[in-house]
Amino acid sequence: MDFSPAALRAHFKALTAKREKIDVHLDPLRAELDALVAGDTKLTVKKAKEREAVIREEIKNLQAKLFPIENERAAVARALGGKTGEPE
């Protein structure tokens, strides 16, 4: 295993890309949940509650996939002393 700063930075970047792929699915669900909770929907109350339950399960499932990625990102960030990227 290569634990050089350059390799760790590359690994951090790869993990961030993995997170972003999950966020692509998660962000719209969170936006829809916000709208439902705010009552900003054309659905009936019953249908809105049914949809909310489905969304919440999907969010939980996606968060379960994110968890190991986020923990590893944190570990790599610590290993790099917080210097995960080259200054622009």
Place this chain on the structure above:
Amino acid sequence: MAAYTKLNGFVENLAEKVFNLGSDTLTVALSNTAPGSEGTPPTGATSTCKLANVTQISYTNLSSRVLTVTSSAQSSGTYSLVTSDLVLTASGAVGPFRYVYVYDDTATNDELIGYYDYGSSISLASGETFTIDFGTELFTLA
């Protein structure tokens, strides 16, 4: 790891169905103003315990502030909310900030949950990260 301070209003909000912590969007807010020094301190009555009463820094140049909830469950009557650590990455200057609030972005008024005091102001430069360690759990309820 900075100490967690529960905001008193959170307890009432929790009892009055403001949150669904297992799947709501829990987010951090950064501030350089002490909670007790805010114009309307969020440490007071329950109605004050919301994001609008926090003086936030600019989040330009900062990565996502959304937490990942891992577990929202009870065991033997003790509830724990577990989240992964959050890595905030700066793509330019960020801060200074000292206080890290956790709030519920899904709740109608972005109600606050609690905050961490890091003891002194922190600033980030481009390419730097700040990792928030939430420990074994964000909080427990018994």
